[in-house]
Amino acid sequence: MRIRFGLLxxxxxxxxxxxxxxxxxxxxxAAACGPAPHKLVKKPALGKIPTPKGVxxxxxxxxxxxxxxxxxxxxxxxxAIHKAYSKALKTAKxxxxxxxxxxxxxxxxxxxxxxxxxxxxSKRCSxxxxxxxxxxxx
Numbered sequence: 670m671r672i673r674f675g676l677l678x679x680x681x682x683x684x685x686x687x688x689x690x691x692x693x694x695x696x697x698x699a700a701a702c703g704p705a706p707h708k709l710v711k712k713p714a715l716g717k718i719p720t721p722k723g724v725x726x727x728x729x730x731x732x733x734x735x736x737x738x739x740x741x742x743x744x745x746x747x748x749a750i751h752k753a754y755s756k757a758l759k760t761a762k763x764x765x766x767x768x769x770x771x772x773x774x775x776x777x778x779x780x781x782x783x784x785x786x787x788x789x790x791s792k793r794c795s796x797x798x799x800x801x802x803x804x805x806x807x
Contacts, residue, residue, distance in 0.1 A: 702794035706741060713738050717782050718804060719761045721753035738802040745796035751775040754788045783807050 706727040712720070713729035715738065720726075728739035742750045751770050754777050758765055763781035770776075775790040786804040793799055 700794050702797045705743070705797065706739070715802070715804065716784060717761055717763075718784075718786070718802065719754075719757035721750065721757050724750075724800065734806050736802075736804040738804075740800040740802065742790075742798040742800060743796060745792070745794075745798065747773075747775055747790060747792045747798055750798050750800075751777065751790055754790075758788075780807060 705725070709726045709729065713726055713736070715736070721742075723744065724740050724742055726738060726740045728737075730737050744750070748770065751768075755765055755768055758777065758779050758781075761781075763779040765777060765779050766785075767778040768776070773792045777788040777790075779786055779788070783806060784804050785807050786802065789801040789803070791799045791801075
């Protein structure tokens with residue numbers, strides 16, 4: 670009877686550790702990455718929006734006058750790509766109106782050259798940052 674109870678406690682503790690690890694991986698982006706999204710053949714029309722080194726564009730669509738561009742960055746370092754976009758936008762003479770960074774995502778809002786927009790960065794796996802650039806007329 671004691672052995673069964675001991676085994677039950679070990680099983681419950683192990684199950685909790687595995688579940689906690691899965692939750693932690695999901696929130697910090699430590700999960701393994703699947704295949705990379707397909708790269709666009711040519712860079713989408715972004716106006717004067719700069720592209721930090723290593724960004725790979727994967728999608729482009731319009732929603733009325735708004736442009737929505739998908740991309741990724743393969744190093745997995747959210748802070749580095751956040752700083753790269755912020756610096757590149759400022760260097761290109763855009764005004765960064767708001768910046769925010771959490772453990773698994775980040776935003777850089779901007780305006781300039783007749784546009785407003787946002788660069789949204791999401792770490793969904795261990796080595797890839799998903800990027801969404803939204804550009805609207807001001």
